[in-house]
Amino acid sequence: xxxxxxxxxxxxxxxxxxxxxxxxxxxxxxxxxxxxxxxxxxxxxxxxxxxxxxxxxxxxxxxxxxxxxxxxxxxxxxxxxxxxxxxxxxxxxxxxxxxxxxxxxxxxxxxxxxxxxxxxxxxxxxxxxxxxxxxxxxxxxxxxxxxxxxxxxxxxxxxxxxxxxxxxxxxxxxxxxxxxxxxxxxxxxxxxxxxxxxxxxxxxxxxxxxxxxxxxxxxxxxxxxxxxxxxxxxxxxxxxxxxxxxxxxxxxxxxxxxxxxxxxxxxxxxxxxxxxxxxxxxxx
Numbered sequence: 173x174x175x176x177x178x179x180x181x182x183x184x185x186x187x188x189x190x191x192x193x194x195x196x197x198x199x200x201x202x203x204x205x206x207x208x209x210x211x212x213x214x215x216x217x218x219x220x221x222x223x224x225x226x227x228x229x230x231x232x233x234x235x236x237x238x239x240x241x242x243x244x245x246x247x248x249x250x251x252x253x254x255x256x257x258x259x260x261x262x263x264x265x266x267x268x269x270x271x272x273x274x275x276x277x278x279x280x281x282x283x284x285x286x287x288x289x290x291x292x293x294x295x296x297x298x299x300x301x302x303x304x305x306x307x308x309x310x311x312x313x314x315x316x317x318x319x320x321x322x323x324x325x326x327x328x329x330x331x332x333x334x335x336x337x338x339x340x341x342x343x344x345x346x347x348x349x350x351x352x353x354x355x356x357x358x359x360x361x362x363x364x365x366x367x368x369x370x371x372x373x374x375x376x377x378x379x380x381x382x383x384x385x386x387x388x389x390x391x392x393x394x395x396x397x398x399x400x401x402x403x404x405x406x407x408x409x410x411x412x413x414x415x416x417x418x419x420x421x422x423x424x425x426x427x428x429x430x431x432x433x434x435x436x437x438x439x440x441x442x443x444x445x446x447x448x449x450x451x452x453x454x455x456x
Contacts, residue, residue: 180250181248182249182250183247184281185244185278186244186246186247186275187275191273209230213226216265218268219265220256229287241427242428243426283437294376294430295374299371299425300318300387302322302395315368316423321395323393329393330401330404331360335359341411343386344379344381354375384421389402389416
């Protein structure tokens with residue numbers, strides 16, 4: 173469970189963004205499918221003229237079609253490689269990477285930093301429009317079209333009932349051995365002057381499909397299919413409900429990842445690795 177960097181290496185933090193439209197998600201996959209991790213690792217190997225691939229660890233693995241504006245990753249590089257290349261590394265990556273992924277910053281990480289486990293929260297935005305005419309063609313890869321009018325007040329009423337620490341099994345795709353307990357810190361929706369509704373979703377972590385399932389439930393409230401108390405009833409039932417649709421990925425963007433002060437990074441990393449459970453109530 174140690175986050176100690178191997179002797180002779182230096183941990184580097186990367187801040188990056190990407191348009192997920194043409195990617196099969198973040199994580200490398202067998203079969204040669206195009207992924208964000210694969211593109212960055214290939215570019216890093218090329219511009220440092222290295223024979224080995226330096227593997228990235230990311231704050232949040234995004235699914236196919238999901239975008240990121242404020243993604244964070246780390247990579248452990250040999251100190252010699254960093255000394256030789258760091259002054260020109262950012263510009264060289266810009267010249268080597270495809271146009272749908274950018275690295276904006278590269279810097280040595282503080283002691284104890286782990287892009288995944290040191291994070292306190294991740295903030296996503298999901299964008300949807302109920303404009304009868306559809307989505308602006310220039311935004312079609314980033315905004316979902318919903319073909320019925322949406323009541324944002326009703327959606328916010330439903331959202332408030334989901335905040336806090338809960339077992340979100342009803343809104344997650346279950347993975348063997350993984351907990352579905354999460355702390356949902358913020359879930360709110362606002363309609364902009366352009367008519368686009370932006371849902372802000374922030375939590376300490378997310379399980380698979382959680383954000384897109386929550387948005388699917390709120391859309392059912394917004395268009396009048398379900399009352400505002402329905403999403404909470406689904407949560408309390410603790411099982412997947414066939415009425416909760418996992419909305420399409422292209423409306424979802426990872427906006428920001430939050431970390432504690434440098435001196436608290438290692439402690440946060442240890443805490444995040446612990447499997448969580450909810451407090452028991454009652455006598456049995």
